[in-house]
Amino acid sequence: MSDNIVEIDNLSFGYKNRLLHKGINMVFPRGKVVAIMGGSGSGKTTLLRLIGGQLKPVSGQVKVAGKVVHEQDRSGLQALRRKMGMLFQQGALFTDLSVYENVAFPMREHTDLPESMIRDLVMMKLNAVGLRGARNLKATELSGGMARRVALARAVALDPSIIMYDEPFAGLDPISMAVICNLIRNLNDALGATSIIVTHDVQEVFSIADYVYFVANGVVAAEGSPEDLRKSELPFVHQFVHGEVDGPVPFHYAAPDYRQDILRSRNV
Amino acid sequence: MFSALAGMFGGIGHRIIDRLWRFGSGLRFFAYILIYSGESFRRLHLTIREIYFTGVLSLIIMLVSAFFVGMVLALQGYNTLQRYGSSEAIGVLVALSLVRELGPVVTALLFAGRAGTAITAEIGLMKATEQLSAMEMMAVSPIARVVAPRFWAGVLSMPLLAALFSMVGVLGGYMVAVPLIGVDSGAFWSQMQASVDFKEDILNGIIKSVVFGVACTLIALFEGFDAPPTAEGVSRATTRTVVNSSLAVLGLDFVMTSFMIVA
Ligand SMILES: Nc1ncnc2c1ncn2[C@@H]1O[C@H](COP(=O)(O)OP(=O)(O)OP(=O)(O)O)[C@@H](O)[C@H]1O
Ligand SMILES: [Mg+2]
Secondary structure (H helix, E strand, O other): OOOEEEEEEEEEEEEOOEEEEEEEEEEEEOOOEEEEEEOOOOOHHHHHHHHOOOOOOOEEEEEEOOEEHHHOOHHHHHHHHHOEEEEEOOEOOOOOOEHHHHHHHHHHHHOOOOHHHHHHHHHHHHHHOOOHHHOOOEHHHOOHHHHHHHHHHHHOOOOOOEEEEEOOOOOOOHHHHHHHHHHHHHHHHHHOOEEEEEOOOHHHHHHHOOEEEEEEOOEEEEEEOHHHHHHOOOHHHHHHHOOOOOOOOOOOOOOOOHHHHHHHHHHO | OHHHHHHHHHHHHHHHHHHHHHHHHHHHHHHHHHHOHHHHHHOHHHHHHHHHHHHHHHHHHHHHHHHHHHHHHHHHHHHHHHHHOOHHHHHHHHHHHHHHHHHHHHHHHHHHHHHHHHHHHHHHHHHHOOHHHHHHHOOOOHHHHHHHHHHHHHHHHHHHHHHHHHHHHHHHHHHHHHHHHOOOHHHHHHHHHHHOOHHHHHHHHHHHHHHHHHHHHHHHHHHHHHOOOOHHHHHHHHHHHHHHHHHHHHHHHHHHHHHHHHO
């Protein structure tokens, strides 16, 4: 068995007719924290969904633990997903359950643990994200940042071996951000898991990631360890790492020329 | 001119194909629910919880409506029957109308408005906020965990609600006929007892309400599950639930009644 728990080979995918990914290659070695970065709308969330088998590639493949994800039948896919934990971009907490029940949900679904054990585990996970005291709140009574932290606790509830984080730092204050940042690294090392982090926060993720992929225009535009990328002279990487407005990464969704667009709208 | 006409027919054709397509997806959805139903029986508390939300919380509006429907039936019935000098038959009239028709049909219509819309909105919102996706990623099937329990809760609740509806409706009829109008209480009950047949009337009413239960719950669940994950999508789906459920109930009622009366 190879050392890469997730492998993406020449993957292409698009919604409707527009191709979003055009031949992406990535590997995620066991035990590492790997970041995927790229502009808004560059297809990072979509990439995580492809890994999770919620979308089918147009061509190419994603392999998880040596198995091609889109060729799995239902039970094969279920088996793969049990190895994964995913933090959704919007949290996606179950609104009809309390914080406690949200974190307990995967345990109740997939294990026969006695209630006392579930309670201990839930407390442990909630304590790690600093929300043990909020366990009796309803999911709808949380702030955005709190909801995301609860979602993180839920994502790692069953100690998965692949943890995917979609924007774990968005909407967090600097203190929580630092805590969560360390938590991701520590969890990864304690569980011997592999973490995939999708984010925009260059500084945070550079401090914990082992390897970073930059996605732009549907391909991997740059990759390397954070040290390499900091030093990189690629204009694209430079722009991203230093947050410059001008550069090869377009801020705009593909659109006709601005001037033309405005002049045309005058005429209608 | 020609192209406008072609466009019109094209549009109609598209809509028909679209409807058929949705109908097909609805049936496939139904099949999935049946396949995944094991879960909702093995973990009965999930279904019981939903019976509370769909059935118990609909109870008040059902019972109040039933009481009024029964009272109105008695008033209208008395008005007509007394012309033929058979005002004692009012109990029969109220009971048969309720058990055979109004009980199942009005219950189903109220159910679509009260519980059906709630189901559609809830599932649509769960989809819009990625809760269903999250569940899927946790290797938990949303159909088994979310949809199937709600389905069985609806299917079980409907006949019970319809039975209660008929009972309370008869009570409402009694209140108008006996204390208010002065029909003889003994005649009211004994005629009713003599003319309401278990198989012909009550059983057929139960069959109807079970079918309506399947139809209304299925439509509500499907519309929610199929809704575009946006605020507008969910609101439209909720409207469609009421419209489609009502049409389905009335259409199915006609079909079933004609079979039952001929048979
Ligand atoms: N369900 C969908 N149907 C059609 N297009 C979609 C759908 N989901 C996403 N897209 C499109 O795919 C593109 C990539 O979306 P995705 O959510 O993967 O971006 P992202 O990289 O995660 O962006 P962000 O950093 O803003 O979260 C976007 O342009 C979006 O318009
Ligand atoms: Mg995203």
